[in-house]
Amino acid sequence: MTSAPANLLAVRTLLLAYLNVDKNVVRDADLEPAEVGIVGDPSHRGGYHCGSDRVVTNDYSVVESTRDRSGLTLYASALDVGTFSVRSGGATHTLRTFSTWLVAQCAANAADSRDIREVIYSADGRTVRRWDRLGRRTGGDSSHLYHTHISFFRDSTKAGRDQTPLFRRYLTAIGLIAPPKPEPEMEQTDKLVRDTGSSSRTVGDVLADLQNLRNWLISPANTTGLITQPAADSPLRQMLAMLQGWPALVAQVNALSGKDFTDEQQIITGVLAGLPPEKIAAAIPPQIARNVADELSRRLTA
Template sequence: MTLVGWCPGGRTVAEMLKTYEGTGAGRIFVQPRKALPPWDGPVLAPLVDAGVVVHLSYKTNLIGEVLAWVGRKPAGLRLKLTKNHEPEQQKDGDPTVEEFHAGQAELVSAFDGHPTRDEIWLGPTFTRYWWQANPGDTRWMPRQPVDFVGWDVYNNGATYRTPDDLLSIPRAVAEKLGVPYLVAELGAQRLPTDTDGTGQAAWMRAMVDAARADGALTVCWYHKEGWDLLAAGAETGRRTWQTITLEEAPVATTAPENLLAARRLLLDHLGEHGLSGAAVGIVGDPAHRGGYHCGSDRVVSNDYSVVESSRDRTGLARWACALDVGGFEVVVGGRRYDLPHLSAWLVSECAKDAPDTRDIREVIYSLDGSTVVRWDRLGRRRTGDSSHRWHTHISFHRDAIKAGRDQTGVFRRYLTTIGVIATEEDDMTRDDVKAAVREALQERMTLPGAIGTRMGQLGSSYGPDIAPWTLWARVFEKVITGSGVDVDEQAIVAGVLAGLPPERIAAAIPPEVARQVVDELTARLRE
């Protein structure tokens, strides 16, 4: 989730909070040679009381003062901290390049091991203007590890510039550093031709939509001079920012429907075999901070579940993105299946890059109740803590959860493989058949566009006496037996009749016969 808020400029914090219901972030700037604002004063106390995330930028304050000030920070409050705000401007109080990097190193070192480090996000804030005017000049690029990179982004010129234009530099630097970006100051003065302010309002929404899609941490509108939305004549812009702020109001970490569906599937079929509802968890308990069980309101600075993959940085939202599965024991056909079996099977499928596992980031598990191991798609870690001796943890990339992609497929396949879910030959609808063809052949086998077009033209009518799986079987039998390609015909046909998932069937079909399959199926569906 991208937190939306404001920079008060010349306004009071109390006035801003009253104007913008649902404020998620407040960006406070400390002028050179000014003291850091007290936590119980008129600047910070209202933000603390409202639960607003504070981003404080300062220029000249010494590290001792900063540490003492942070030591008085209310427990649990998340703070984003910037030293040497906009150093590129080289104005009063700005450091030289070497002073800037030395200052960043001092700040990072000072907070290394700090007791509230996971609540404190450290990062520079730059002005996009300078980087645009000096393409390729990386003298200010952070040399120390940071938790974010902030930007002041203002529209300039005779038009409202596009988000792709204005955010290209923040995106590129964030990608290079491997951290999220935030917009510390956003602003666009209303153009003379925009007489009713609707152009400015549309630009606001487009910028926030783009930043949200990028996984930006915050977007704060700058309220001063020509950018002050509380000034007379700025009513359209003010109402728009009020609406956006309320729409993006922070919410607690939430269990997403796609993981709830996976949870229901497991409990429906394994609940009677010892898997309890309490043992299948998605959202971490209230004390849980950081990791895939947490949404944007509970991730911590340098959180591995955010910074190590662009899929997680862009997918950061309110959703918890992990599923814990506890113990069970089921006997089918004289064979015993349990949590270690599920874990080993799932890791094997992930290692083979099975299509229905590609959204899984990691699996943390134990096969013997003693040694904890981890399969990590990114290859970063191999172990986990001792709590995973008794449950298996499955993390999903945040972009997949945010997009609402179904995650039941791999679990349904496991339950079918071990015989807990019985296969049924002919329970698919006509729409199911067409969807299965598209999914199995077009997406899984990366067919040429022409075939994809043909699939989109599949007929929707066939005789009610022709059951879908029987139709599949006839098509595969005809095409494969006459293709001259060396394939295991009986295995494919048996798989079709057994109701295996489309991706499993597609995996057995050589690409060179896929076109024939589509043509034949098209003909059959039009009969």
Template sequence: MTRAPANLLAVRSLLLTHLDNAPGPDDLDPAEVGIVGDPSHRGGYHCGSDRVVPNDYSVVESPRDRAGLTLDASALDVGQFDVRSGGRSNTLPSFSVWCVAQCAANAADTRDIREIIYSPDGSTVKRWDRLGKRTTGDSSHRWHTHFSFFRDAIKAGRDQRPLFRRYLSSIGLLEDDDMTPQEHNWLATVHKNLTVLDGRNPIGQIYTRIAEGRDETGIAVTGNWNLRAMTAQLTDLQNKLNALAAKDFTDEAAIVQGVLAGLTPEEIAAAIPPTIAKQVADELARRLVA
């Protein structure tokens, strides 16, 4: 039985979370976002392997679809809405035109989309086809937009939300970062390199040379300034300073002699405590006799 895959259910949930009950005259209702065709539906991306027909275009026109055919449906229909956000009205036609422009520009998060059948004005039906094989659609697409995804992407379980998150961010309904997928990939690469600081990649080599004075590439590193050597030098310097601080550099006798040289005999006598005055006098008398 044809089933709704988890990655398209995630897209459906994302759109309903932000467009259902959104401010405006017409929000997006759950019944307006579909994945699996009704029981009588046969053929096309809304059908899994049990409902496709002979020479079904959703299977035979692309090797990606042939390789990815499973019971999973591989399409999403989005119905009409008119919500106010970012100081403007955002509608199904403007949403569809925005998505088609992203696909035409080959944005990284659109490359699993095979086609979009839509109306830019609610009257004319157009079809953007990545394979360039089809250009038309029936009149029902005046009030709903159809997205077909390559079946191999659905089979692989690839997340299809990034494009729709970008749309919701662009109209102010979703607070999200403004980095492109390429910038996300670049940041992931930087993070990976920074967490592998063992010298086996350029960033790691810089780290080990600066921090430890070694290099895992097999090339000898001599005379290289590094934090480990500097730490050892600072530790040695600290030990020497501690040893000097423990020494007594005071010459008490020289200090006393210098003080006495600047005093008169009367001042010296006055400075002698009464308790030892007699002992001082006796010592002086002894020295004079000698």
């Protein structure tokens, strides 16, 4: 069964929120809920107010555009807006001025109007006109002297594409919705310009360090690459000192890695010093023990 899609219901809600001024009383000046329609009445057949269960053979709302053929669903894809009159921004805004504004946006191909296929309206209350994006038709029946019909390509309805931006833009243009506030510019006070978190360093000092570091990093080896020498206590000076000492440190490590730090005699002396004589004797094989005893005897009698 043909039904109203959420994206067009959102447009309806938006218009009623601002153009139905007195929501507790039915007034000719207000846009009343009964004057904003999406789905045609049960006897309505054919056209954008009908979904796939109500379209007719060779229905213009289906066959004239691939966007409509590919987007045909049970959703209706049109919105009717009735008469209203509202004062805002020192001017009176009506269905006719709204319709004229809307057609101008469509004719200018505004980005938020490109899902609109056609607008059937009257700019003067006497002549019905039709703006048709496909250029197929130029008029409409006399009922459009009192309401404006807006058709949306069916693929946009099928996709649920948000259609409120265009209508919100209209309500903003006539002063019913306040324009968004511009983002405040960053405050450029002396404090922000000069404060670096250190009382002894200015922004200029920091920028100079960054420039020096950049120049040093891209300079050939064995050159300073600095425009100016950084202060002795600056982070850049400390960083450069560490980096400049790196080659010497690498050379020292390489030199030490080639040395043998093992002193066998010192190791043996240390081991023997920690053992009692009987342990040393027990550890010596008999023949070696006799040889050692003979050598010691010889040394003692010499």
